[in-house]
Amino acid sequence: MKSAVWIIDKDHCILKSNNAAERLFNRSNLEIIGKKCWQIVHGADQPVKECPLIKARQTLQQESIEIQINERWFEVIVDPIFDSTAKPSTFIHIITDITESKRTSDKLERSQKLLDNAQRLAKTGGWEWNVEDQKMYWTKELYRLHGFEPTQYESGSSEHINASLECYNPEDRPKILSAFHQCEKKGIGYDLEFEFQKSSGEKKWIKTVAEPIWKGDKVEKIVGNVMDITESKSAKDKLVVQSKRIKTFFNSINDAIFIHPVKQEGFAPFVEVNDIACKRYGYTYDELMNLSVPDITVKPDVNGHAKPDYRNKLRKEGHLVFETFHIKKSGETFPVEVNSNIFYKNGKPHILAVVRDITDRKNMEELQIQNWHLKKQESLSRMAAAIAHHFNNYLMGIMGNLELSLKLIELEKSPRDNLMKAIRLAQKASKVNGLMLTYLGKNNSGKMNMDIGKVCNMIMPLLRASLSSNIVLEANFPAHGPMIYGNVNQIQQLVINLVSNAAESYQKEGTVYLSLKTVLANEIPQKYSFPVDWIPDCNEYVCLQIEDFGCGIEEQNLEKIFDPFFSTKAAGRGLDLPVVMGIVKANNGVITVNSKYGQGSTFRFFVPVAVKQNS
Known part of the structure; x- marks a missing residue:
């Protein structure tokens, strides 16, 4: 028998102890017998609170408690044994290992989430069959499980067997009786589960376990217990049903x-x-x-x-x-x-x-890229025409001023004013050329590891001074970091252009919000990201965000806003956002746009975090 069993007298001293108790408490029977039970179990001189032995002595019925011994859980059951005067003369003290049942109960609670509290162990009724005397003894708990009164049958009477069989379904009775006789004659223990009906008609599921006790080469006794497993059986059945439902959903x-x-x-x-x-x-x-x-x-x-x-x-x-x-x-x-x-x-x-x-999605993205190239051709045509127009105007002004300078020289007059005008026009033409180089991402010089938070903070006073008084600038930058590898002047120019663009989206007053954070490459949005052929080449990126709640951008214009000389604003504008695009390319980054017409826009510039940081 796996349970530790003691016979305890009315003075709470242990009279008998089985081998399981020796293993459990690592003490010999000589060290156990004669001691108070709480001295062995708890190592205490006095009974613990809620001691089942003390309670059983008071209530004259079975009492139990769950305790932890050496990191395992046990149920202690105490049954009073009554003498002929119906007074308790001795007590049966059974300690059963319930660790696995407790783990099963916890697992069902977590997976099912149908039970409010962990299931308590089912109550167990014990019995003993004396083979030689043909006598059957039940504990009081076993009477309760059957729905019988302890006085209903004479103690030791074999009538207990027939009465118990009546509680099983007719088709199960031969099975339980056969298992009982096999244990009695051949010493073969059993562990079975059956549907069970109490004398009141209430149906239960029980687990019945029995083991032989040998005397020489013969079975002297059979000891066993009957456990009510109704709740755990029901929970297991529900778990099977739930598992089938999950499997169906899983495969659908x-x-x-x-x-x-x-x-x-x-x-x-x-x-x-x-x-x-x-x-x-x-x-x-x-x-x-x-x-x-x-x-x-x-x-x-x-x-x-x-x-x-x-x-x-x-x-x-x-x-x-x-x-x-x-x-x-x-x-x-x-x-x-x-x-x-x-x-x-x-x-x-x-x-x-x-x-x-995502094969279909990727095919659709490829078609979108092809469509973008077609639109880009339209953009290039517009850009070529605009550049030709700008340079033609500048060249006509330069040539006109130079011709006037020659005539003034012939007249022996100073051509200084006209030459200065020609120089200024040439500088404007050069600036357009420089902006176009930036748009194409060709200005790659002057790169270094830099603290982008510090760089952005440096230009905040200049930006606030340049904006009209009805525009508020709110920046949330860290005092230090993150670090990137780029061109300081270009990054500041990008911030200036994006903030100016956001400020111009307000008709009256408004607020422009700036912030910095780091993100993983897979967190960068793909929709409305530019350049469209950009592919991440590292895992971590800095995200510079500029947000406004101004007029927003119409959806049909979102793919055109970075094209040179495209503008929905006043004449003469059209290179602020293209320059931003050039800076993005030059710094191996990407920029995304999220905008709703009439609600505002959010521009996010993503640039790789520097592998090595400056001290």
């Missing part, structure tokens, strides 16, 4: 789902996949159970899955979305979006990855 999703444990390095094999994964990748379920992430990912992208930044973000936030290319059993590759989430199974972290085939 039109995206491939892969589940695998989290490893510090590398990838563990899949432990679960849905039907769509098998169908889409061309493998059977059993084949996928022997594969892992590298087996379905194109070789250049395998290392991307294992990037420390990706793993750290997933562990920290529990969620990660990224794009990659997967490969089918046939060798065909296709683009996918992987949505990974951390969850815990049996206390261990697992990854649930929902993988979406």
Whole structure:
């Protein structure tokens, strides 16, 4: 028998103890017998609060308590044994290991979330069958489980067996009786579960367990217990139903789902996949159970899955979305979006990855790029015409002033004023040329590691002074960092142009908001990002955001705002945002626009975080 059993007298001293008690308390029977039970169990000189032995002596009925011994949980049950005068002469003290039942109860509570509190262990009734004397003894709890009164049957009477059999379903009676006789004659224990009906008609599920006690080569006694498992049985049945529902939902999703444990390095094999994964990748379920992430990912992208930044973000936030290319059993590759989430199974972290085939989306993006190139040709035509117009005006002014200078020389007059006008016109033409070079991203000189927060803070006084009094500038920049590799003058020019653009979006007063933060590459929006062919070449980026709540930009104009000489504002403007685009290109960055007409605009400039920072 696995339970520790003591016979305790009315003075609370242990009279008898079984071998399980020796193992449990690591003491010999000689050290146990004669001691108070609380001295052995708790190492105390006085009974603990709610001591089941003290309570059983007072209530004259079974009492129990749950205690923890050596990191395991046990249920202590005390049953009074009554003498002929119906007074307790001795007590049966049973200690049962309930650790696994307690863990099962906790697991059901977490997974089902249907129970308000952890299930208590089912109450257990004990019995003993003396083979030689043919006598049956029940504890009071076993009478309660059957719905009988302790005085209903004579103590030791074999009538207990027939009365108990009547509580089982007719088809189960031969099974329980056969198991009982096998234990009695051959010493074969049993552990069975049956539906059970109390004498009141109330139906239960019980677990009945029995073990033989040998005397020499014969079975002397059979001891057993009956446990009410109705609640746990019901919970398990509900869990099975819920599992079936989850499985149905799992397989009805039109995206491939892969589940695998989290490893510090590398990838563990899949432990679960849905039907769509098998169908889409061309493998059977059993084949996928022997594969892992590298087996379905194109070789250049395998290392991307294992990037420390990706793993750290997933562990920290529990969620990660990224794009990659997967490969089918046939060798065909296709683009996918992987949505990974951390969850815990049996206390261990697992990854649930929902993988979406984005082939159609990528094809649509390719068509959009082709459409963008067509629109770009229109933009280039407009730009060429505008440049030709600007240079033609400047050249006519220069030539006119030079011709006048020659005539003044012939008349022996000073040509200084006309020459200065020609020089100023030439400088304007040169400035247009410089702005065009910036737009094309050709001005790449003067780069260095710099603190972008500090650089932006330096020009705030100048910006506030240049804006009209009805425009408020609110900046939220860190005192130090982040660091980038770029051109200081260009970054300041970008801020000036974007702030000026935001200020001009207000008809009267308004506020322009500026902020800085760092983001991962996969967090950068793809819609309305420029240049359209930009591809991230590092994992972490600085995001400079300029936001206004002015007039906004009409959607049909969003793709044109960075084209040279395109403007919806006053004549003569049209290079502020193109210069911004050139600075973005020159600093290996990207700029995104989010705008709604009549509600405002948000420009976000993303530039790589510097690998090495200046001291």
